[in-house]
Amino acid sequence: MxxxxxxxxxxxxxxxxxxxxxxxxxxxxxxxxxxxxxxxxxxxxxxxxxxxxxxxxxxxxxxxxxxxxxxxxxxxxxGLSDGMTLDPLQQSFMEKGAVQCGFCSPGMILTARGLLNRNPTPSREDIIKSLSSNVCRCTGYKKIIEAVEAAASPENSEN
Ligand code: FES
Ligand code: FES
Structure with missing residues (x-):
């Protein structure tokens, strides 16, 4: 072919x-x-x-x-971090305990990065809606949502 x-x-x-x-x-x-x-x-x-x-x-x-x-x-x-500094979402996921087995984490973090790029100050409802099609079998989602909230600020818009 x-x-x-x-x-x-x-x-x-x-x-x-x-x-x-x-x-x-x-x-x-x-x-x-x-x-x-x-x-x-x-x-x-x-x-x-x-x-x-x-x-x-x-x-x-x-x-x-x-x-x-x-x-x-x-x-x-x-490619999300520059090799020296983690993306604020990666940092926040670690600090908030939003990673357990970690299988969903890359997809969660990149979905959240897309959200923060277009809306640097999302509401909790915006975050929940954005992540609603990403499945996690471990965390119960609460800590993931908290991690995205913590990472959200205007200066975190990149990539
Ligand atoms: S592996 Fe692509 S959406 Fe599940
Ligand atoms: S941390 Fe295990 S699937 Fe989300």
Whole structure:
């Protein structure tokens, strides 16, 4: 089957790949680029664990074809911090005890980052609504919502 040449910016680096027409972005990230911080839960677009930012917008990578996002800027959890300083959401999730097994955390944090980028001072209801399609089997959500509230401030809008 013919492959498709794609160019992406992933975590600030330009990447060129030849992908199968039906290759998902999740598979490209995890299998080819070894960015395994992006988790595969349902594989059906239902749980949110595979969420990445595409041009700043939280998107489920398991139902996104890599060939569809030609030229896009993609941020995974590996690219959220600069290597020296954590994103305020990462810091807050740790401080508030919002991480237990951690499987949902990359998707939760990137979904919340997308929210804070478009609305740096969300209400609790905004946060709950934003995270309503991200599933966590451990925390009961309360600490996750508290962590996003704590991280929310105008200067935290980036990526
Ligand atoms: S793995 Fe993509 S939404 Fe569940
Ligand atoms: S911390 Fe375990 S699934 Fe959310």
């Amino acid at each position: 013919a492959h498709i040449k794609v160019q992406l910016e992933i975590n600030g680096e330009s990447v060129e790949l030849e992908v199968k027409p039906y290759e998902t972005l999740l598979d490209t990230l995890r299998e080819r680029l070894e960015l395994t911080g992006t988790k595969e839960g349902c594989g059906l677009g239902a749980c949110g664990s595979c969420t990445v930012l595409i041009d700043g917008v939280p998107t489920r990578s398991c139902i996104t074809l890599t060939a569809e996002v030609q030229g896009a800027r993609i941020t995974t959890i590996e």
